[in-house]
Amino acid sequence: MNSKAVRWPESLWAAVTPAGPELPRLAGTAEADVVIIGAGFTGLSAALHLREANVDVAVVEAAEPGWGASGRNNGQVIPTLSRPDPEDIVAKHGAAGERFVALLRDSASVLFDVARRYQIQAEQEQAGWVQPVHSPGRIKIAERRVRQWSKVGAAVELLSREQVSQMLGSDAWYGGFWNRTGGHINPLALSRGLAKAVLDRGGRIFANSPATGFARQGGRWVVQTADGQISGRALIVATNAYTGEFSKSLAPDIAREVMPVLSWQMATEPLPESVWKTVIPGRQAMSDTHGELYFARYDARNRLVTGGALINPNNAAAKLKAMVGQRLQRLWPQIGAVKFDYVWNGYVGMTTDFLPRIHRLGPDAYAWTGCNGRAVALSISIGHELSKAVRGHAESELALPFTKPAPIFAHGLLRRRAMLMLMVYRRRDAREIA
Numbered sequence: 001m002n003s004k005a006v007r008w009p010e011s012l013w014a015a016v017t018p019a020g021p022e023l024p025r026l027a028g029t030a031e032a033d034v035v036i037i038g039a040g041f042t043g044l045s046a047a048l049h050l051r052e053a054n055v056d057v058a059v060v061e062a063a064e065p066g067w068g069a070s071g072r073n074n075g076q077v078i079p080t081l082s083r084p085d086p087e088d089i090v091a092k093h094g095a096a097g098e099r100f101v102a103l104l105r106d107s108a109s110v111l112f113d114v115a116r117r118y119q120i121q122a123e124q125e126q127a128g129w130v131q132p133v134h135s136p137g138r139i140k141i142a143e144r145r146v147r148q149w150s151k152v153g154a155a156v157e158l159l160s161r162e163q164v165s166q167m168l169g170s171d172a173w174y175g176g177f178w179n180r181t182g183g184h185i186n187p188l189a190l191s192r193g194l195a196k197a198v199l200d201r202g203g204r205i206f207a208n209s210p211a212t213g214f215a216r217q218g219g220r221w222v223v224q225t226a227d228g229q230i231s232g233r234a235l236i237v238a239t240n241a242y243t244g245e246f247s248k249s250l251a252p253d254i255a256r257e258v259m260p261v262l263s264w265q266m267a268t269e270p271l272p273e274s275v276w277k278t279v280i281p282g283r284q285a286m287s288d289t290h291g292e293l294y295f296a297r298y299d300a301r302n303r304l305v306t307g308g309a310l311i312n313p314n315n316a317a318a319k320l321k322a323m324v325g326q327r328l329q330r331l332w333p334q335i336g337a338v339k340f341d342y343v344w345n346g347y348v349g350m351t352t353d354f355l356p357r358i359h360r361l362g363p364d365a366y367a368w369t370g371c372n373g374r375a376v377a378l379s380i381s382i383g384h385e386l387s388k389a390v391r392g393h394a395e396s397e398l399a400l401p402f403t404k405p406a407p408i409f410a411h412g413l414l415r416r417r418a419m420l421m422l423m424v425y426r427r428r429d430a431r432e433i434a
């Protein structure tokens with residue numbers, strides 16, 4: 001493997017996860033029935049499901065499997081979007097929206113099933129996902145979510161202030177939204193496990209092979225890389241928020257559909273039993289209602305994996321250690337002074353309405369972007385749906401609400417200003433909602 005060529009973020013996951021499979025670069029000319037660009041959860045899930053259907057598939061990855069968002073996220077398995085609820089999704093997308101809601105509802109259980117079925121050791125814990133509310137008025141958010149998700153049969157509950165206090169070991173929140181099917185994983189281990197499962201079933205993955213563009217030629221899709229090209233009957237562009245990271249010419253309209261916002265992740269040193277017995281003792285994954293999100297989960301070594309956001313990333317690690325350390329002590333005074341062993345970041349692709357963007361690019365060609373920081377579970381399920389799309393399933397059967405690529409106006413400007421949104425979130429977070 002050309003692992004020397006790949007610089008991994010200095011993350012907890014990169015430090016603790018066994019190396020991935022040996023992979024070749026794409027050199028010269030190759031062919032497959034389906035070509036996938038990007039080896040994150042979406043691309044790898046699509047490839048695995050295609051191999052299960054005996055389809056010849058090849059994945060072209062700029063770095064290595066899991067190098068993008070999939071290997072550097074917080075690993076919270078969350079079967080909802082960040083803000084839109086079922087009624088918002090159906091209002092926007094009709095029948096396709098209803099199918100998408102069902103896909104989302106089942107997405108956490110599907111992820112844990114995939115890990116079990118392919119015997120992937122990803123430190124998975126299906127301990128549930130909780131969204132506690134950070135002001136009394138915001139209980140309305142939890143009530144709305146419980147009402148809408150219950151209607152479509154999701155395993156959700158409204159938690160009282162006392163229940164949240166018991167579940168999280170803190171009096172900082174005022175109740176919450178609870179989904180039993182959620183949980184957490186080591187995301188890089190899941191990425192590498194999926195890659196191995198693809199290879200074991202005869203799929204091909206080319207690493208260190210950034211695609212520079214794709215085009216329709218002679219009834220096939222041709223993908224160019226630095227040292228070669230590969231053609232396929234069908235194409236899946238699974239580069240998500242990292243579209244444009246390696247080649248501006250890959251799919252500029254898709255790259256400009258999202259604001260790539262840097263999300264900072266941190267892991268504490270392993271915490272003593274006296275702490276983990278009282279701080280989130282049930283080991284749930286937690287992300288609250290702050291726009292400047294408070295989130296945390298344990299890893300398998302009892303490190304608390306959390307993080308924060310910064311307006312100015314200069315001297316980021318020091319600033320974050322101070323800011324998030326104080327936050328943890330505010331939420332859980334019993335935690336004491338916390339030492340952080342890892343600080344890293346990754347790009348979250350935000351859309352203006354917090355809904356994902358899913359596209360048909362031409363005959364048998366598809367793409368999606370706009371994870372809005374909530375698509376560990378969803379991207380595995382979207383990968384499965386995209387595998388059905390390229391196998392010719394009718395649009396009326398797919399849980400894919402298609403839209404046309406619609407780049408954000410003045411994207412370059414917005415990109416520079418994205419972190420200023422944090423100031424707006426801080427103001428809103430401090431206010432009660434009406």
Ligand SMILES: Cc1cc2nc3c(=O)[nH]c(=O)nc-3n(C[C@H](O)[C@H](O)[C@H](O)COP(=O)(O)OP(=O)(O)OC[C@H]3O[C@@H](n4cnc5c(N)ncnc54)[C@H](O)[C@@H]3O)c2cc1C
Pocket residue numbers: 037038039040041042043060061062063064065066067068069070071072073074075076077078209210211212238239240241242243244245246247250263264265345346347348371372373374375376377379
């Ligand atoms: C810091 C962070 C924390 C997050 N935390 C959570 C969380 O706790 N829970 C949750 O639900 N969601 C979370 N998310 C979102 C989640 O990680 C993503 O939605 C999900 O991983 C998207 O997977 P993907 O396969 O679509 O994209 P990615 O994993 O980003 O994969 C895209 C791949 O395409 C490759 N690529 C890019 N350009 C090219 C090219 N030109 N040629 C070939 N390959 C290319 C990249 O190298 C990358 O491997 C988080 C995201 C980040 C960044």
